[in-house]
Amino acid sequence: MSWVGKSLRRKEDDRLIRGKGLFTDDEPADLHLYILRSPYAHARIRGIDTSAAEALPGVACVLTGQDVLEHCDPFMELAPGEAAEIKDYPLARDKVVYQGEPVAAVAAETAALAMDAGQLIDVDYEMLEPVLDAAEALKDEVLVHDNIGTNRTWQGVFEYGDVDQAFAEAAHVVRIGPMHFHRYSSTPLENNACIAEWTRQGTVEFLCNNSFPGFAQQLLAPGLRLPVEKVHIRAYDVGGSFGNKIWNYVYMALAALASKKAGGLRVKWSETRSEHLLASGHGNERSYYDTEVALDKDGVITAIKSRHIDDCGAYTRYEPLGCVIWSQVLPATYKLRNIRIDFSQALTNKCPVVPNRGYSRMQQLWFMERVVDICAHELGIPADEMRLRNYIRDFPYETPNGCVYDSGDYPAMLAKAKELIDWDKWVAYRDQARAEGRYVGIGIGTTLDSGTNNFGQAQIMNPQLPFSGNSEACIIRLDFDGNVVVTLGTGPSGQGHETAASQVVADELNIDPAMVQVRTGFDTAWNTYVGHSGTYASQFAVTGLSAVHGACQKLKAEMRKLAAFVLEAAEEDLEFGVGEQGPEVRVKGTDQFMNYWALANLVNNNNAVLDESLADVTLNVRHVYRPPFKVPDVERKFGNLTLTYASQLHIAVVEIDPDTCHAKILAYAAVDDCGTVINPQIAHGQVHGATAHGIGAAIMESFDYDEGGNLLTSTFSDYCPITSMNIPDVVYGNIQNPSPFSYSGAKGMGEGGGAPLHTMSAAVQDALHGAGIIITDSFVSPPALHRMLQAPNREQAVSVD
Amino acid sequence: MYPAPFRYHRAESVAEAIGMLSELGEGARALAGGQSLLVLLKIRFDEPTDLVDLARIPGLDAIEQRDGEVRIGALATHARIARSEIAAAIPIVRDCANGIADNQVRSRGTIGGNLCSGDPSCDWPALLTTLDAQVHCEGPAGKRSLPVDGFVEDLYATALQEGEIVTGVSFALPGPGSAGAYVGFKRCAPAYPTTSVGVQLTLSGADCVDARIALGSSGLTPIHATAAEAELRGQTLGEAVIRRAAEAAVAASDPIDDQRGSPAFKRRLIDTLVRRGIDVARRRCAGEQVEVSHEYY
Numbered sequence A: 001m002s003w004v005g006k007s008l009r010r011k012e013d014d015r016l017i018r019g020k021g022l023f024t025d026d027e028p029a030d031l032h033l034y035i036l037r038s039p040y041a042h043a044r045i046r047g048i049d050t051s052a053a054e055a056l057p058g059v060a061c062v063l064t065g066q067d068v069l070e071h072c073d074p075f076m077e078l079a080p081g082e083a084a085e086i087k088d089y090p091l092a093r094d095k096v097v098y099q100g101e102p103v104a105a106v107a108a109e110t111a112a113l114a115m116d117a118g119q120l121i122d123v124d125y126e127m128l129e130p131v132l133d134a135a136e137a138l139k140d141e142v143l144v145h146d147n148i149g150t151n152r153t154w155q156g157v158f159e160y161g162d163v164d165q166a167f168a169e170a171a172h173v174v175r176i177g178p179m180h181f182h183r184y185s186s187t188p189l190e191n192n193a194c195i196a197e198w199t200r201q202g203t204v205e206f207l208c209n210n211s212f213p214g215f216a217q218q219l220l221a222p223g224l225r226l227p228v229e230k231v232h233i234r235a236y237d238v239g240g241s242f243g244n245k246i247w248n249y250v251y252m253a254l255a256a257l258a259s260k261k262a263g264g265l266r267v268k269w270s271e272t273r274s275e276h277l278l279a280s281g282h283g284n285e286r287s288y289y290d291t292e293v294a295l296d297k298d299g300v301i302t303a304i305k306s307r308h309i310d311d312c313g314a315y316t317r318y319e320p321l322g323c324v325i326w327s328q329v330l331p332a333t334y335k336l337r338n339i340r341i342d343f344s345q346a347l348t349n350k351c352p353v354v355p356n357r358g359y360s361r362m363q364q365l366w367f368m369e370r371v372v373d374i375c376a377h378e379l380g381i382p383a384d385e386m387r388l389r390n391y392i393r394d395f396p397y398e399t400p401n402g403c404v405y406d407s408g409d410y411p412a413m414l415a416k417a418k419e420l421i422d423w424d425k426w427v428a429y430r431d432q433a434r435a436e437g438r439y440v441g442i443g444i445g446t447t448l449d450s451g452t453n454n455f456g457q458a459q460i461m462n463p464q465l466p467f468s469g470n471s472e473a474c475i476i477r478l479d480f481d482g483n484v485v486v487t488l489g490t491g492p493s494g495q496g497h498e499t500a501a502s503q504v505v506a507d508e509l510n511i512d513p514a515m516v517q518v519r520t521g522f523d524t525a526w527n528t529y530v531g532h533s534g535t536y537a538s539q540f541a542v543t544g545l546s547a548v549h550g551a552c553q554k555l556k557a558e559m560r561k562l563a564a565f566v567l568e569a570a571e572e573d574l575e576f577g578v579g580e581q582g583p584e585v586r587v588k589g590t591d592q593f594m595n596y597w598a599l600a601n602l603v604n605n606n607n608a609v610l611d612e613s614l615a616d617v618t619l620n621v622r623h624v625y626r627p628p629f630k631v632p633d634v635e636r637k638f639g640n641l642t643l644t645y646a647s648q649l650h651i652a653v654v655e656i657d658p659d660t661c662h663a664k665i666l667a668y669a670a671v672d673d674c675g676t677v678i679n680p681q682i683a684h685g686q687v688h689g690a691t692a693h694g695i696g697a698a699i700m701e702s703f704d705y706d707e708g709g710n711l712l713t714s715t716f717s718d719y720c721p722i723t724s725m726n727i728p729d730v731v732y733g734n735i736q737n738p739s740p741f742s743y744s745g746a747k748g749m750g751e752g753g754g755a756p757l758h759t760m761s762a763a764v765q766d767a768l769h770g771a772g773i774i775i776t777d778s779f780v781s782p783p784a785l786h787r788m789l790q791a792p793n794r795e796q797a798v799s800v801d
Numbered sequence B: 001m002y003p004a005p006f007r008y009h010r011a012e013s014v015a016e017a018i019g020m021l022s023e024l025g026e027g028a029r030a031l032a033g034g035q036s037l038l039v040l041l042k043i044r045f046d047e048p049t050d051l052v053d054l055a056r057i058p059g060l061d062a063i064e065q066r067d068g069e070v071r072i073g074a075l076a077t078h079a080r081i082a083r084s085e086i087a088a089a090i091p092i093v094r095d096c097a098n099g100i101a102d103n104q105v106r107s108r109g110t111i112g113g114n115l116c117s118g119d120p121s122c123d124w125p126a127l128l129t130t131l132d133a134q135v136h137c138e139g140p141a142g143k144r145s146l147p148v149d150g151f152v153e154d155l156y157a158t159a160l161q162e163g164e165i166v167t168g169v170s171f172a173l174p175g176p177g178s179a180g181a182y183v184g185f186k187r188c189a190p191a192y193p194t195t196s197v198g199v200q201l202t203l204s205g206a207d208c209v210d211a212r213i214a215l216g217s218s219g220l221t222p223i224h225a226t227a228a229e230a231e232l233r234g235q236t237l238g239e240a241v242i243r244r245a246a247e248a249a250v251a252a253s254d255p256i257d258d259q260r261g262s263p264a265f266k267r268r269l270i271d272t273l274v275r276r277g278i279d280v281a282r283r284r285c286a287g288e289q290v291e292v293s294h295e296y297y
């Protein structure tokens, strides 16, 4: 009997639903931090007067750029070259570079008081011209960071195969005008939060909801001028992250400085929703220029060349990693071998970007899906047929840039999705509707969720970076009382790590998952962790569970050794299971057994009976899982960048109401292949969540700035995340092509790769192609479609030779 | 997230509320459900010195129908109105009450507060204009009743005088042959409509005896589309007549450019919603049961 593969009810739900989660904002603190933010996108700070704020009773301290200069060093930059000189501090110093940038902070006895005091701070600004468009920014006429002399953070050409020859031999060349992937993000239920205490011992104790604390620790320590071992981080339950919470270390540093200035009192910062939307980090915005596609006479794409400009906002932070991360999925699901993409990234006076579900890859996948659909429409090839002609079919598949797609079956996913949605019926419906002059379209979106990344890819971006590989740790122990206790380095944000880890352990020990206690959460003092520990980049099913699995093997080896000694049996004759006295190790085919308590008692209590040969047995073992990665070839930008490639295929049928311009979803199917499924219900939930998120991104969620750099969507009245009433019924299907590279065949699958964005763009394109419209922007809200219907763009957007 | 400090007062009667508001002066605000006011205070768009809470004043939330007149107390919440017999009897009222925001907001927000916010995105002012309602006010100078048309004078500004509050609204029970519809288009439940339209028709067969049309979220105040009404009144409802009415309504609108859409997009929606409203109102006049409210993305 196997627990893996069962829809075991989530173990953590009871605790979470009863309000017994361990969330940061639930913890008390001595002081509360309010952050005064810049109202301007770009302005010089001529002076700050904090005297009135400081004089308010109940205010402990006020921090400005002067304090950060005195007590901090700029955060480490990942970028090479000029961008390495960007000075990123927790507060602006002489200049603000995006609306919402922290300018001053007040720590006071209550949050309301801190805000009152914050309003008394007088900042004298001199407004400057902002630069808001990435292509414009690359002209370096207005500089975001004056000291680096450029807005370009990175540039590189990713070239593989023989592009020129492929174009010379092409039967068709399709040229596509500028395209744009819009700015949006995730809206986790829980905003960013942290509590910091700068102790008398000189350590800093953090409780936070950072989703990659191993990384945060390495950035915070030098930033705060502390040795890394003095930075202690705890992060337990996290109310959603989607990657966004990777970078909240900036605020953690600010809270720590406030604690230091306030004499070591515990300082809490809890972000408001408006702050989150304005300044917590947006997803990467990307533009695509000069796209040319070579195809053979059958519509098989043989080559692509294009120029991509990524907009990273005002600071680099996790960037310019995104300049390489997209290349994990360079050819998307397609078999072309000749590719040249000139990739640059620009700073602008907008909110900095942060990793966001599908980070940097969905921008590439969306681009490739647009290319495929536009070529299909222009050459008159049906979208499904076009995909079948171009899909990669043999696995493992090495992409032109050396990534290895582990397994998959895209044609089978397409067939399944067509069956689920009732394809033929909708094609007939569409054709009929079209004959009546209605706008009905069917769109396919194929996407990849590359998981467990090889941090060595950072060296393609900057060869000096000391990162490579990936890892996760697990400790499993058999306690004195006979309990099996598992500790993990990950702080889950809704993925059900407790449940999945219990399922794995239960299978290994042949016990019930209820008998396994799982301690999730990142805790530098009490839990186990490695530098890669965290919940991001679709990796827990592989890194986390492989660590759990490996630790189980070590524990079992010890338990066997111990039991064999006491039961005077050969290790091969032992088996694990549950007997009348609970979990046990027993001699096969006999009534001889040791239950867990008895085994643990031997090590912890009654150990004089043990033999010398058992001296190493502790029943408390740690395993670090390391995927088999190599450092990529930096020169050629070549190597395996991720271990697993889950895939999703979505189909949407939409009808655009010419009166409201709303692309109403008439039917929606989502097929997922994440290899061996650990817990079908959890996987299904992830697919639903990612689908909702992506549909929201496609039709509702966009961060829009006016010409002055003011964010127009900084509240939920303006930035409307998708609600249950907007989500169509999603027909779900699953196929399983196990990964040959993970012990269980599982693949990470938390990101969904933005499949609905590709799917909605494709469906709307299908509906409107006849009206002379090419979808060149990922945001297809009713106002956006209205604009397109007013000005059909096909003439300018595409040409075919 | 935290309002600036203010003093809180609870009024036990209308007279006490008026007394407090007059005495406290300009910096004081009446507080009903808080669903508009508290939002502004939390983002510190408004920093009043005093709040006078009306919520406990007895009797101010009554919903009643007497002698052909419907009277709704200022403190009646959207949710209670939606569940009331009045809403069951007058579908246009149900359309509006059910279409406002989500359950949480409907459970706390009141019709009086909605009207007094002076917010052009609010639904009740447009609906009440469609029904030619009266607004009943009471202030230091005594009681008065005003037509709802014109009550919202400008963006966030109403005809209320200092110390004056709204105690309720009233309108005539639509007679036989009269029915209406309130339709809107919005992004999601908790967002304000992109635009909304109220239509009330009185028909004799296909002939339009009377018509009222009002627009919400279509300008800086609720808009009474009188020219559109004139296109319908006395006419047989046919395609050309309806088109002219929709065009007149669009001409009367003055939508702003915001995250909900461009003026051109909103005008297209207004045109659509006027037609939809007329269609539903007409079918309801004919006795058909039609469920409408806002259409979501």
Ligand SMILES: Cc1cc2nc3c(=O)[nH]c(=O)nc-3n(C[C@H](O)[C@H](O)[C@H](O)COP(=O)(O)OP(=O)(O)OC[C@H]3O[C@@H](n4cnc5c(N)ncnc54)[C@H](O)[C@@H]3O)c2cc1C
Pocket (backbone or CB within 6 Å): B029, B030, B031, B032, B033, B034, B035, B036, B037, B038, B039, B054, B074, B075, B099, B100, B101, B102, B105, B108, B109, B110, B111, B112, B113, B114, B115, B116, B117, B121, B122, B123, B124, B160, B164, B165, B166, B167, B189, B190, B191, B192, B193
């Ligand atoms: C997320 C969200 C979405 C919303 N969506 C919609 C929507 O789609 N459509 C819609 O119509 N509304 C919407 N609203 C607004 C909501 O309907 C409010 O309930 C309503 O606008 C205000 O009523 P209230 O009782 O809450 O008034 P309050 O917020 O308490 O007061 C509002 C204003 O009116 C004044 N006031 C209140 N009562 C009186 C009175 N009796 N006499 C004099 N002055 C008074 C107050 O001083 C204040 O200035 C939304 C609100 C939120 C928070």
